[in-house]
Amino acid sequence: MEKNTRLILALDVLDSDEAIRISKAVAGHVDAIKVGYPLVLASGLQIIEKLVKYAPIIADFKVADIPNTNRLICEQVFDAGADAVIVQGFTGHDSLEACVELARERKKDIFVVTEMSHPGALDLMQEAGKAIAKMAADQCASGVVAPATRPERVKQIRRIIGEELAIISPGVGAQGGSASDAIMAGTDWVIVGRSLYQSADPAGAAAGIVREIKKVIKDSS
Ligand code: FNU
Numbered sequence: 001m002e003k004n005t006r007l008i009l010a011l012d013v014l015d016s017d018e019a020i021r022i023s024k025a026v027a028g029h030v031d032a033i034k035v036g037y038p039l040v041l042a043s044g045l046q047i048i049e050k051l052v053k054y055a056p057i058i059a060d061f062k063v064a065d066i067p068n069t070n071r072l073i074c075e076q077v078f079d080a081g082a083d084a085v086i087v088q089g090f091t092g093h094d095s096l097e098a099c100v101e102l103a104r105e106r107k108k109d110i111f112v113v114t115e116m117s118h119p120g121a122l123d124l125m126q127e128a129g130k131a132i133a134k135m136a137a138d139q140c141a142s143g144v145v146a147p148a149t150r151p152e153r154v155k156q157i158r159r160i161i162g163e164e165l166a167i168i169s170p171g172v173g174a175q176g177g178s179a180s181d182a183i184m185a186g187t188d189w190v191i192v193g194r195s196l197y198q199s200a201d202p203a204g205a206a207a208g209i210v211r212e213i214k215k216v217i218k219d220s221s
Contacts, residue, residue, distance in 0.1 A: 005210045010193030016043035023054040029206035036060035049081040056083040064088035067098035084109035089132030109142035117147035117171030137161040148177030151185035158186035180216035
């Protein structure tokens with residue numbers, strides 16, 4: 001994934017025509033499009049090959065199973081044309097290794113969820129977040145998913161994983177996080193869903209976030 005606009009669209013719409021229309025509109029403004037269960041369950045896995053012409057596709061299936069099942073899932077998703085898969089880290093080193101090994105063979109990317117962006121992540125997940133980040137780094141995953149809603153955690157996770165791994169951060173906009181705060185905390189890409197796909201002008205909304213990101217980078221350099 002090329003680091004250009006540093007914006008990833010989370011495309012959680014259900015209708016494939018709408019998904020294509022929005023992807024086409026934001027294509028120049030995003031470095032990737034993230035699809036997940038809502039869109040894929042509603043319109044089929046083949047939506048990935050229809051969208052991949054607009055941007056690289058990250059499949060957010062939060063894969064969380066035993067190693068063999070994890071590998072089978074990632075194989076299906078890579079075969080469908082996705083460039084990256086988001087997997088959970090809490091299932092442990094062997095489950096993650098199955099995904100990372102396959103991605104290496106296929107020259108694809110795995111992003112590991114450390115701690116999620118919603119309030120409930122504080123109940124159980126946050127405690128494991130730093131250990132998951134370290135495991136992702138030890139296994140040489142491509143990157144981690146860390147919460148834009150908690151920039152201080154992004155900072156801590158960046159210190160743990162170093163500069164080799166990427167951080168992609170959801171939670172900007174609808175969940176209350178700010179793109180500039182996440183970028184300043186060390187995020188490589190912000191992931192934005194509802195604020196883009198529910199906008200009357202998704203391209204304009206995307207361009208606005210990209211401007212905000214570029215400004216904060218310029219002001220801080
Ligand atoms: P928006 N997402 C998230 N938090 O929000 N993959 C996480 O910790 C995580 C995610 C996804 O709120 C969420 O499923 F690991 O409308 C949705 O697709 O901007 C997107 O990021 C956020 O969407």
